[in-house]
Amino acid sequence: MSTKSNITFSRRAFMRTSSLAGGGMLIGFNLLQSCKPEVKLEPEIDLSQLDYKDFNAFIKIAETGEVTIFSPNPEIGQGVKTAMPMLIAEELDVAWENVYVEQGILDTENYTRQVAGGSQSIRHGWEPLRQTGATAKQMLINAAATRWGVDPSECMVSEGVITNAAGETLGYGDVVNEAALLEVPEDIKLKDPKDYKIIGQNIQNVDIDKITTGKPLFGLDYKKEGMVYASVLRPPAFGHKLISYDDTEAKSMPGVIDIIKIGEKVQKLFEEDxxxxxxxxxxxxxxxxxxxxxxxxxxxxxIKAEWENDILMESTANHDQMLTGFLDGTQFDTRRKDGDVKKAFAEADMVLERTYESPFLPHNCMEPMNFFADVTDEKVHLVGPIQTPAWKAGLIAKLLGREEDEILLEMTRMGGGFGRRLYGDFVVEAAEISDAIRKPVKVIYSREDDMAVGVYRPAIKYRIKASVKDGQITGYHLKEAAINDNMYGLIPNFFPAGAIENYQVDTKSYKSNITTGAWRAPYTNFLAYAEQSFFDELAEVMEVDKVQLRLDLLKKVDADADERIEYSPERMIKVIETAVEKSGWGTQPKGVYQGFVNYYCHNTHVSEVADVVIENDSPVVKKITCVVDCGIVVNPLGALNQIEGGVIDGVGHSMYGDFGFNEGIPIAHNFDRYRLIRMKEAPKVEVHLIQNELAPTGLGEPTLPPAGGAVANALKAATGRRIYQQPFTKNPELLKVLEEPVIG
Structure with a gap:
């Protein structure tokens, strides 16, 4: 039966009152057509020439029947520009091949949560976007019913064609003018999942043809007549301040228009706010x-610049010592405390304690930071790749002393974000420069700029301690010491919260000059490895089965009784059991060593099994079996891409990612010194999705955190040695394999 939504819309919120960006594209081309000889691309339709009715903020329908759906959220490669319109199109009941998709602009009046972060776009858009499509469909049906003089309940819709009981038909384009004037209906019914025609189908990325043929899509592609280009000389080390500079030689170089200094507006704003x-x-x-x-x-x-060290510079060694000192100390912020861990440790038959550490990591998006700004007396026009457009528009309004309705912000597709484009440093630079020179300007970072003046994943250390008495885990104490933000690596209500009677989570933060922030799968990207590696070792010292230990703990969780628990033990058990089956856990031939993990983050339950073999005396990750419960899968093709990408990213950074600072200066400025996983090193990823009809959850991030733990546990099986530090290649045990490996 149909699902009734309790979401309501006002007419003002639903009907479109302001103009949207023009332009569009025809979708559905062959993925690799640009690689074939003598292939002629189908001509794109000039959507601006069609007689459209702005049906609402998300949907435009032309009298010819063409439907354009606007995707409101930023697209960073996570697939929302395809998946979010799919939700609307499903309930609007139009044929996907007749749908055009455009990127929406920042529109805080008609859209909500225009953010790319936390793998939340589909989760938050699931009900409202379907409601939008269903509401528009009902208005079209009502218009047709009025023309026919029949009750709307006598009409049905299929792929944009309305049919009445007498068999008469009208297309959406035939009634769009009348429909757009009707009152917004209430109590709209949504489809039952069994009736979905678009949701659950493999839908090709709507931008794939522009991407493969080099059409302008990204921030770096954006141009405007009269635009100039800016390159910014920033402090060479964190904590440095500019004293003076000599630009004589630079001003005489070809193409140079001017050299200016910025920073005054930001400094003033810092003083005021x-x-x-x-x-x-x-x-x-x-x-x-x-x-x-x-x-x-x-x-x-x-340019010859002189800088002074305004604040004590820091080295990676100092950070390491400080974090260790925090773990050894007693001053912490307690995030959750159940029972009495001290008592549990005092009464235990056995106590296991281990410390895990990870380095800073840059984001290294394929497309370096860039942004366009054109500041005039009338408006501030901003264009570029940003994950938080509303936040940045408000930021620029404050910076320039303008009203927020004077800020026009257009989003471009992003060549990667991973959390880096949540922040607005490059947007602020563009706006401040344009305000100073009163010309349209594009700020572009070099790769060295991007890596050296970034916002980094903070260096973190975890210390985990567990007690065992009478064969049961009785106590669990997790301590986190992190650079700057002591919640970037820690979620206190994830597993094993609720599974152990005496459970405590403590954090401590060390303030640093180095800017740190969200990095793909924030809070969990390193914690998953630490905890899942610890559980494996705990099972070994308890002499119990590693998978069964996790299952036994999950069966103790009563999520109904403890509303703080954020994961579902039942859904977690299902992914574990499926991973055991699909990976052939415990049944692999000699020479294949496996590592198991289960993890919950970003509202999604995941289990992964890594297969490692020994080649040329070194362990090699050959395969990752990944089982995911993310509820209803909107676009299986897009889901597969996200899952595989997350796993490979997780394997690569846990194996190779290493970054640090020497007196505030990054130790690497380009890929010659910063190691990423290479194509030949990427393991095969075998994906299995749990089928259910639960609301969809995140997919852009959840498969990254457990990958490191699965590999670490497999490496233990292959080499007989535990790894407590990332990247794993820093550990000498990976370079020398025991003559008789211990199979875990």
């Missing part, structure tokens, strides 16, 4: 304005 975004440097910066990016970057290299 201490809560101004902490990721933005208040230091003065020198900016080269030129006719091209290359000319601006080359001239920047010719």
């Amino acid at each position: 201490p809560s101004f975004e902490s990721k933005i440097s208040s230091s003065d910066k020198v900016v080269v304005i030129a006719e091209s990016t290359w000319q601006a970057m080359k001239a920047k290299e010719a």
Whole structure:
């Protein structure tokens, strides 16, 4: 039966009152058509020439029947520009091949949560977007019924064609003018999952043809007549301040238009509002304005600047010592405390304690940071790749002393985000430069800029301690010491919360000059490895089965009695049992060593099994079996891409990712010194999705955190040695395999 939604819309919120960005594309081309000889692309339809009715903020329907759906959230490769319109199209009941998709602009009046972060876009859009499509469909049905003089209940819709009981038909385009004037109906019924025609189908990325043929999509592609380019000279180390600079040589170089200093507006705002975004440097910066990016970057290299160390510079060694000191100390913030862990440890038959550590990590998006700004007396026009457009529009309004309705922000597709584009330093630079020169300007970071002045995943150390008495885990104490934000690695109500009677989670933060922030799968990207590696070792010292230990703990959880628990023990048990079956756990031939994990984050339950073999005296990750319960899968093709990408990213960074600082200066500025996983090193990823009719949850991040733990546990099986530090390649046990490996 149909599902009735309790979401309601006002007419003002539903009907479209302001213009949306024009342009569009035709979807459905062959993925690799651009690689074939003599292939002629189908011509794109100029949507701006069609007689559209702005049906609402998400949907435009032309009298010809063409339907354009606007995707409201930023697209960073997670697939929402395809999946969110799919939700609308499903309930609107149109044929997907007749749908055009456009990126929506920032529109805080008609859209909510225009954010790409936390794997929440589909989860938050699941009900409202379907409601939007269903409401529009009912208005179209009502218009047709009025024309026919029949009751709307006598009409049905299939792929944009309305049919009455007498067999008469009208297309959406035939009644769109009347429908757009009707009152918004209430008590709209949503489809039963068994009736879905679009949701659950493999739908190709709506931008794939533009991506493969090099059409402009990304921030770096954006151009405007009269636009100039800016390259910014920033402090060479965290904590440095500009004293003076000599730009004589730089000004004489070809293409250079001007060289200016910025920073005054940011400094003033910091003085007036201490809560101004902490990721933005208040230091003065020198900016080269030129006719091209290359000319601006080359001239920047010719500037002779003098800097002073305003705040004590820091080294990676200092961070390491400070974090260890925090773990050894007693001053912590307790995030959750059940029972009495001290008593449990005092009465235990056995206590296991281990410390795990991880480095800073940069984001290294394929597309470096960039943004366009054009500040005039009338408006502030911003265009570029940003994960938090509303936050940035408000930020720029504060910076420039403008009203927020004067800010027009357009989002482009992003060549990666991973949390880096949550923050607004590059947007602020573009706006401040354009305000100073009163010209349209594009700020573009070099790869070295991107890596050296970034917002990094914080270095973190965990210390985990567990007690065992009479063969049962009686106590569990998790301590976190992190750089800057002591909640970037820790979720106190995830597993094993609720499974152990005496359970405590403590955190401590060390404030650093180095800017840190969210990195793909924040809070969990390193914690999953630490906890899941610890559980494996705990099972070994308890001499119990590793998988069964986890299952036994989950069976003790009463999530109904403890509303703080954020995971479902029943759903977690299901993914564990499926992973055991699909991976051939415990039945692999000699020479294949397996590592098991289960994890919950971003509202999704995951279990992964890594297969490792020994080749040329070194362990090699050959395969990851990944089982995911993310509820209803909106786009299986997109889901597969996200799951595989998350796993490989998790394997790569846990194996190779290493970054640090020497006196505030990053130790790597490009990929010659920063190691990423290579294509030949990527394991095969075998994906299994749990089928159910529960509301969809996140997929962009949940498969990354457990990957490191699965590999670490498999490496233990292969080498007989535990790893307590990332990246794993820093550990000598990976370079020398025992003659008689211990099979775990």
